[in-house]
Amino acid sequence: MGDNTIIRFDGVSKRYEDGTVVLENIEFEVERGKFYTLLGPSGCGKTTILRMIAGFTEPTGGSIYFNGQVINKVPANKRQVNTVFQDYALFPHLNVFENVAFGLRIKKMKKDAVTAKVKEALQFVNLEGYEQRSISEMSGGQKQRVAIARALVNEPEVLLLDEPLSALDLKLRTEMQYELREIQQRLGITFIFVTHDQEEALAMSDEIFVMNKGKIEQSGTPNDIYDEPINRFVADFIGESNIVPGRMIEDFLVEFNGKRFHCVDQGLRDNESIEVVIRPEDLELTTVEKGKLKVRVDTQLFRGVHYEISCYDDSGHEWLVHSTRKADPGSEIGLDFEPEAIHVMRFGESEEDFDRRLEGYEEGGVYAG
Numbered sequence: 001m002g003d004n005t006i007i008r009f010d011g012v013s014k015r016y017e018d019g020t021v022v023l024e025n026i027e028f029e030v031e032r033g034k035f036y037t038l039l040g041p042s043g044c045g046k047t048t049i050l051r052m053i054a055g056f057t058e059p060t061g062g063s064i065y066f067n068g069q070v071i072n073k074v075p076a077n078k079r080q081v082n083t084v085f086q087d088y089a090l091f092p093h094l095n096v097f098e099n100v101a102f103g104l105r106i107k108k109m110k111k112d113a114v115t116a117k118v119k120e121a122l123q124f125v126n127l128e129g130y131e132q133r134s135i136s137e138m139s140g141g142q143k144q145r146v147a148i149a150r151a152l153v154n155e156p157e158v159l160l161l162d163e164p165l166s167a168l169d170l171k172l173r174t175e176m177q178y179e180l181r182e183i184q185q186r187l188g189i190t191f192i193f194v195t196h197d198q199e200e201a202l203a204m205s206d207e208i209f210v211m212n213k214g215k216i217e218q219s220g221t222p223n224d225i226y227d228e229p230i231n232r233f234v235a236d237f238i239g240e241s242n243i244v245p246g247r248m249i250e251d252f253l254v255e256f257n258g259k260r261f262h263c264v265d266q267g268l269r270d271n272e273s274i275e276v277v278i279r280p281e282d283l284e285l286t287t288v289e290k291g292k293l294k295v296r297v298d299t300q301l302f303r304g305v306h307y308e309i310s311c312y313d314d315s316g317h318e319w320l321v322h323s324t325r326k327a328d329p330g331s332e333i334g335l336d337f338e339p340e341a342i343h344v345m346r347f348g349e350s351e352e353d354f355d356r357r358l359e360g361y362e363e364g365g366v367y368a369g
C-alpha cells in the first residue's frame, strides 16, 4: 500500500440477513487528493460502498482501511469523512447559515469560529450573501452547493457524493460538474462520487470503478476505460458500442464478419474466440467499394453535433455510426476504420490478466491507444 493511499478495500463483501449478497470481494485503493467515481447501473452496490466508507453499514467480510488502520467498527462520527446525499438532506426549517453551521455547533465550536468557518465555506461554493435565505428559497443547484458547504465546513479528508447532480436539469448539471471538479482540485481532498451516468463519470474523474451486480468490473482512468474496455458490460455501459463476435487469427490479425482485419491487439491465443468492439465515432462512411464492411443504412438521427446512423450488415448485425455526414436510409454504403479502432476483448478475462496484456502492448511499442 503506497504512502498516498487513504482508503483501501480488502476483500470486502456484504450479505444481508435475508441472504442477498450485494457486494462480493471488493478490492480497491483510493489515493489522497484524487477524484474517484463509482459508476454502475441501479442496484449494483454503489451506495452500499459509500455507506461503508462513511460508517453507516458494516461489511460482513473483509477489511476497510483508512490511513492504514482497519475501520470496520469505527463509528461514523469518528471518521474523517462527510457525505453529500442525493436529496441533499438539508434542514428545511433552518436558513443557509444554520444548515452549514450545523456540524460545527454539534462540535460545540465557539461562535466567532463558527461564523468565520461558515463564511469561508459559503465563499468556496460561491454563495456569499445567501446566509439568511431559507432553504425553500434556494434553487436546486444552490441547494446542492449548500449541501457541499455543509460537508466541507467539517474539513473532511474524504468527501462522499451520492448522485448529487441527478435532480438537476442537463445544463445546470454540466455547470455543476465543472464546479465540483474545480472545488475538488482547489481543496486537494479526496472525492468519491457516485453516478450511473457514464458521461458524467468520464468528464469528472481521475479514476473510475465500473461496477456491475456487486462487483467491480474494471477500474482505470476515463481514457483507459473508454479506449480499452475489458468486457462487453463495460464496453456497452461506457458509451455506445458496436460489439461483434470474432476470432483472433494470430497477433495483429482478427476475423469478424467473415473477413480478416489488421489490428493492434496481441497476446491472445491463436484462433481464440473473442469479441470485437468498434466505437461509433471510429467508423467512417465511404462507398461500398472502398469500405471494409458493407452495410445498408436503416435510420438516421441528428444528435446535435453528429448524425447517429444505424446500419445492418448482411448477417443482420447492427452497426452504429456517428458522423458529421449524412447517409440515406435504404442505401448501401461502406464502412471504413483504422486498425487502432478495433478493440479485442477476451471472454472472462480478469482485470489483472488484462492489465498485463496491455502492458505487453506498450512495451512492444505497437500499442497505439
Ligand SMILES: Nc1ncnc2c1ncn2[C@@H]1O[C@H](COP(=O)(O)OP(=O)(O)OP(=O)(O)O)[C@@H](O)[C@H]1O
Pocket (backbone or CB within 6 Å): 016, 017, 018, 020, 022, 040, 041, 042, 043, 044, 045, 046, 047, 048, 049, 196
Ligand atoms: N437492508 C437491506 N436488505 C437487503 N438488501 C438490501 C438492503 N439495502 C440495500 N439492499 C440491496 O442492495 C443492493 C445494492 O443497493 P445500493 O443502494 O448499494 O445500490 P446502488 O448501486 O446505490 O443503486 P442506485 O443507483 O439505484 O442508487 C440492491 O439490490 C438493494 O436492494
Ligand SMILES: [Mg+2]
Pocket (backbone or CB within 6 Å): 046, 047, 048, 162
Ligand atoms: Mg444508490
